[in-house]
Amino acid sequence: MITLYKRNEVLNRMHPHLADPISLGFHYNDGVYFKRHRSGSVQITILRENKINSPVEHKIIIQPDEWASIIASVSAKSETNESWKEANHFHMESKNE
Numbered sequence: 001m002i003t004l005y006k007r008n009e010v011l012n013r014m015h016p017h018l019a020d021p022i023s024l025g026f027h028y029n030d031g032v033y034f035k036r037h038r039s040g041s042v043q044i045t046i047l048r049e050n051k052i053n054s055p056v057e058h059k060i061i062i063q064p065d066e067w068a069s070i071i072a073s074v075s076a077k078s079e080t081n082e083s084w085k086e087a088n089h090f091h092m093e094s095k096n097e
Contacts, residue, residue, distance in 0.1 A: 024052075031057075040064030040092050064092060 024045055025035025031047035031054065042062045047054040062070065068088035072079040075087070 036091075037061075040067070042067045064088070067091060 023035070024033040025043065027033050031050035033043075033045045033047075035043045035045070037043060041064060044058075044060050044062065045056055046058040048057040049055075065088065068084055068091055069079060071087040071091065072083040075083055077083040
């Protein structure tokens, strides 16, 4: 019996240009996905079409410090040293505790 994980692993090797429905992360809207990696990096994946197994149009990985800067910048406080520290703590707290 093949597990879902193994099936997706095989599909990824056969079709690396297609999105893996298991590892895409949180679906925001219209084929845009966010996923937090163990390191704290955040991956943003945009599919060519809003369908699972659609080709990946664009994928970027944002480092944890940069992600905290993005979150702080779009917050009501805007980005200050204090708001960046709060955003970074919020994003990384489980990693450090």
